[in-house]
Amino acid sequence: MVRYAKEHKQVTRQRIIEKAGHRFKQDGIDGSGISTLMSDAGLTNGAFYAHFASKDDLVAHVVADELRTQVERYDTLRPGRPGLEDLIREYLSAEHRDNPGLGCPSAALLDEIGRCGDGTKQAYSDGALAVMEEISARLTPEDPRSARAKAIGLFTIMVGTLQLSRALSNRKLADEVLEQGIENALAFMR
Amino acid sequence: MVRYAKEHKQVTRQRIIEKAGHRFKQDGIDGSGISTLMSDAGLTNGAFYAHFASKDDLVAHVVADELRTQVERYDTLRPGRPGLEDLIREYLSAEHRDNPGLGCPSAALLDEIGRCGDGTKQAYSDGALAVMEEISARLTPEDPRSARAKAIGLFTIMVGTLQLSRALSNRKLADEVLEQGIENALAFMR
DNA sequence: TGTACATCAGTGAACGCGCGTTCACTGATGTAC
């Protein structure tokens, strides 16, 4: 056995990225410091710059990784529209709302990403397109043009609804928004 | 004339709140420091605590003020559904997307508000309800239950679409999302 | 087999800076007499 496994550093880097994804989604990008991020990954702050050029650099990689993971997760659902219905119910659940760290990066960070530099927005654009295509493919494979239009609508309803539910202090109202969101998304899908 | 006009301090306070609204929507809440906020209002940092108990206190007042202003603006539109169509087109315009500081507080700050303390979320809940009722009243006054449901859907489509458009680095794609958002909102409204 | 050296992921203290917050002070204007 060698001093470090060949991919040791890459494994560590990936662990930093994944833990940072969780932390960013929970506390925001501005709300998460390097020291916290590194200690989440079981390391000290100094090692950060052996892995990333800057915090911005990390953010871009986290955004790309988060959306990639999301697409992969969608791939495990039932094919076609039934899988999409499952997805909608899971997405607009109280559990997802109450655990942003484990959930959708768009719902947790979309307006903050809009204020980020070009590297991060580029990563987001690429990833969001892939997510949209995933949704689109489940809608109407025979009519990709209108499917893409519906995919944008479905995506925005879901993200907007979850964000709204998270921002409400009244639990009952927040639950009502989620339930209504499910109906809205299902109605829009048809 | 007295030393200060009777309402001088209240006027100043209101100016701080309004300028802070602009700054928050542009740079984010975490991204806006007290010194910057006060200099936006033509004052120095020290005066801040003569007006607000803390930054959190200001944030809650800003959120309340922003949503109040938004409701008032909506009141100036044509009555009923035509006014709502105007609103949708104005909301999902490139101009609104490119000037977050002057625009919708929900589109600019919704996920950050979800991470704020209870005072801010309370203020947001109250304000968002008022906005939703404004939309709702324009949809189908004779059927308030389904109107409320549609209002939530319309609101989330609009907020989600604008946020998405802002987060995309590709201008052409961002424009396409806006245009599709208008069609989605109009379709959903009916 | 034993010793000297190279590699390199990670450590942890330190850098300057801006944060939210505090506070002694200023200075323009009002009131008392």
Next chain:
DNA sequence: TGTACATCAGTGAACGCGCGTTCACTGATGTAC
């Protein structure tokens, strides 16, 4: 009318703290001979 004092919105320097970033160093393991 003139002077002493009260009021109070705002000033600006300072507080401790955590930020993003840098860097001399450690220590475990590999290679050379």
